[in-house]
Amino acid sequence: MKFTARIGVTLSILLAAVAMVGPWLVGDPTVASGSDFLASPSGSHLLGTDPFGRDVLARTVHGARVSLIVALVSTVVALMVGVALGVLAGGHHNPVARALSHFINFALAVPRVILLLVLVAATGRLGPWALALMLGLTGWPTIARLARGEALRLEHSGFVTASEALGASLPRRLLREILPGALPAGLVAATLGIADALLLEAGLSYLGIGIRPPHPSWGGMILEAQPYLAQAPWLLFGPAVALVMATVAATLLGEALRARLNPVQR
Amino acid sequence: MSPLLEVTNLSVEFRRDSGDSFIAVDNVSLAINAGELIALVGESGCGKSLTGLALPGLLPDGARLGEQSRIVLDGTELTVLSESGLRQYRGRRIAMVFQDPASSLNPVMRVGDQVVEAIEAHRKIARQQARQRAVELLAEVGIADAGSMVDAWPHELSGGMRQRVMLAIALAGEPDLLVADEPTTALDVTVQAQILELIDRLRIQRSLAVLLITHDLGIVASRADRVLVMYAGRIVEQTTTARLFDAPMHPYTRGLLAAIPRIDVTSPALQSIAGTVPSPTSWPEGCRFHPRCPLGIEQCRRVIPPLVEVNPDHRAACIVTTAVEGA
Numbered sequence: 001m002k003f004t005a006r007i008g009v010t011l012s013i014l015l016a017a018v019a020m021v022g023p024w025l026v027g028d029p030t031v032a033s034g035s036d037f038l039a040s041p042s043g044s045h046l047l048g049t050d051p052f053g054r055d056v057l058a059r060t061v062h063g064a065r066v067s068l069i070v071a072l073v074s075t076v077v078a079l080m081v082g083v084a085l086g087v088l089a090g091g092h093h094n095p096v097a098r099a100l101s102h103f104i105n106f107a108l109a110v111p112r113v114i115l116l117l118v119l120v121a122a123t124g125r126l127g128p129w130a131l132a133l134m135l136g137l138t139g140w141p142t143i144a145r146l147a148r149g150e151a152l153r154l155e156h157s158g159f160v161t162a163s164e165a166l167g168a169s170l171p172r173r174l175l176r177e178i179l180p181g182a183l184p185a186g187l188v189a190a191t192l193g194i195a196d197a198l199l200l201e202a203g204l205s206y207l208g209i210g211i212r213p214p215h216p217s218w219g220g221m222i223l224e225a226q227p228y229l230a231q232a233p234w235l236l237f238g239p240a241v242a243l244v245m246a247t248v249a250a251t252l253l254g255e256a257l258r259a260r261l262n263p264v265q266r
Numbered sequence: 267m268s269p270l271l272e273v274t275n276l277s278v279e280f281r282r283d284s285g286d287s288f289i290a291v292d293n294v295s296l297a298i299n300a301g302e303l304i305a306l307v308g309e310s311g312c313g314k315s316l317t318g319l320a321l322p323g324l325l326p327d328g329a330r331l332g333e334q335s336r337i338v339l340d341g342t343e344l345t346v347l348s349e350s351g352l353r354q355y356r357g358r359r360i361a362m363v364f365q366d367p368a369s370s371l372n373p374v375m376r377v378g379d380q381v382v383e384a385i386e387a388h389r390k391i392a393r394q395q396a397r398q399r400a401v402e403l404l405a406e407v408g409i410a411d412a413g414s415m416v417d418a419w420p421h422e423l424s425g426g427m428r429q430r431v432m433l434a435i436a437l438a439g440e441p442d443l444l445v446a447d448e449p450t451t452a453l454d455v456t457v458q459a460q461i462l463e464l465i466d467r468l469r470i471q472r473s474l475a476v477l478l479i480t481h482d483l484g485i486v487a488s489r490a491d492r493v494l495v496m497y498a499g500r501i502v503e504q505t506t507t508a509r510l511f512d513a514p515m516h517p518y519t520r521g522l523l524a525a526i527p528r529i530d531v532t533s534p535a536l537q538s539i540a541g542t543v544p545s546p547t548s549w550p551e552g553c554r555f556h557p558r559c560p561l562g563i564e565q566c567r568r569v570i571p572p573l574v575e576v577n578p579d580h581r582a583a584c585i586v587t588t589a590v591e592g593a
Contacts, residue, residue, distance in 0.1 A: 026314070041505070089587075099458075105522065114372070157369055157370040158364055158366055158368075158369030158370040158371075159370050159371055160360070161364065161370075162364055162370040162371075162435070163372075164324065164356070165322060165324055165356055165357070165361070165364075166356060166357035166361060166362070166384055166387065166435065166436065166438070166439065167353050167355075167356035167357035167358060167387055167388065168357075168387055169350075169353060172387070174477035177372055178381065180372075180374045181372075181374060183374075184483060237280055
């Protein structure tokens with residue numbers, strides 16, 4: 001395994017571990033600690049406290065959980081929707097496939113951020129799970145395009161023709177012959193999309209329309225830190241570093257998976 | 267006894283988006299009995315593969331059968347069947363084997379699973395039984411140690427073994443007719459002989475009818491009962507294999523035979539037929555071979571030569587040579 005791939009895997013495991021176990025090790029992220037407003041980092045508050053006296057370390061660690069949910073849920077949803085639509089659109093020739101291809105192109109043309117803004121405007125601010133679902137439901141078009149390309153290639157490959165010649169029905173060919181071949185490309189695209197989902201969640205939260213308070217989210221923490229940048233710059237440190245680490249981890253993990261599943265570049 | 271498969275006036279027409287159309291297979295008729303091996307011979311682009319694909323209704327997009335086309339398998343007219351009706355025949359009555367065994371196997375499935383899948387596609391059968399049957403089929407097509415090879419991946423097999431697996435998959439539906447489209451073209455010469463021998467053995471043991479599509483007359487010489495020679499979408503000569511080699515009638519067939527290097531004849535240069543097969547979009551008028559024909563006369567430019575019987579069991583479509591023979 002390449003060095004960068006190692007870093008990606010290690011960082012991902014580390015962040016996932018923090019997200020799963022961390023919240024039990026730090027204090028409650030929503031409870032204000034008496035009188036320590038905007039306290040600088042110290043022994044009792046390693047990353048200081050925010051304007052409401054809440055521990056920044058605890059909030060950062062809890063924020064990792066939000067990010068993990070977003071990464072997993074949005075990726076799985078986008079992967080399932082994208083690969084299913086891509087295979088249906090590319091795996092055969094008929095009006096349904098043509099219509100789906102146009103639909104995928106249309107979806108690719110819609111700016112994701114603006115779509116999310118509209119959706120959130122319609123639903124109001126969401127919890128972590130619902131927002132992750134929303135990110136997944138807007139993240140599938142690039143995956144669908146790749147899966148469609150693979151399906152188109154496979155549809156004309158010898159073994160799909162051979163299975164048709166031996167009496168395999170269209171659903172059977174799509175499911176048994178084309179889907180397994182199109183899945184790796186979709187999986188790589190989905191993994192590379194994790195970083196996008198993380199940044200979008202942070203971005204929406206930073207705009208104040210992401211995760212509903214009081215759930216701590218890195219983007220939301222950065223938003224809350226902004227007015228106090230001059231007085232309390234440490235507020236920014238925890239969420240910013242965590243967000244960069246998570247994004248780098250997701251990108252390197254995606255690259256590692258791509259190198260592994262793409263035999264040409266291996 | 268009526269033949270197992272009877273094809274009459276099979277034509278395949280391509281219609282392009284621009285509205286114009288061209289005919290790639292023109293009035294081909296042929297018949298195959300159970301247990302018989304018929305060879306369909308011709309250069310690339312003469313329509314022989316399309317003829318094979320048309321039998322189980324697998325024409326590519328944009329292609330369709332001519333109105334006069336009839337394909338009768340064991341008394342059933344196939345050209346009127348729907349897609350789902352045809353699917354009942356694919357694999358179960360008519361099986362196909364293609365040229366490139368490397369791409370005909372799904373690279374992400376173990377070969378045994380692919381055979382099992384073919385078995386399950388045709389009848390309800392318990393998983394364990396299907397697997398047992400897969401091992402039997404792999405053994406029947408000459409795969410040594412079939413019991414452990416069922417778990418092999420396609421990339422672990424040689425080209426010849428892959429083609430054997432393809433044959434096992436084709437046999438899974440217990441077909442009556444095997445259409446083998448250039449089954450040995452992608453293989454080494456020694457392996458070619460083994461695969462042909464296997465096809466020949468299967469046809470005798472299972473009294474399987476085989477339509478062997480090839481451009482290699484050497485393949486035909488050893489195995490086929492009868493040969494159909496195709497040129498530019500039409501059958502130009504059909505006869506028994508022995509007669510074809512002894513007394514070819516059509517100038518195209520003669521050219522093909524002359525182009526085969528022979529070990530017993532010393533000649534300074536290998537003969538070839540001048541020119542190339544014309545494209546289906548621009549087929550010549552009259553006899554389609556006339557621009558390349560050494561015997562061509564003025565009439566060949568205008569008259570479409572009929573396929574006439576010059577002998578029992580020997581037909582040729584050439585107004586020059588059949589006239590001489592008949593006189």
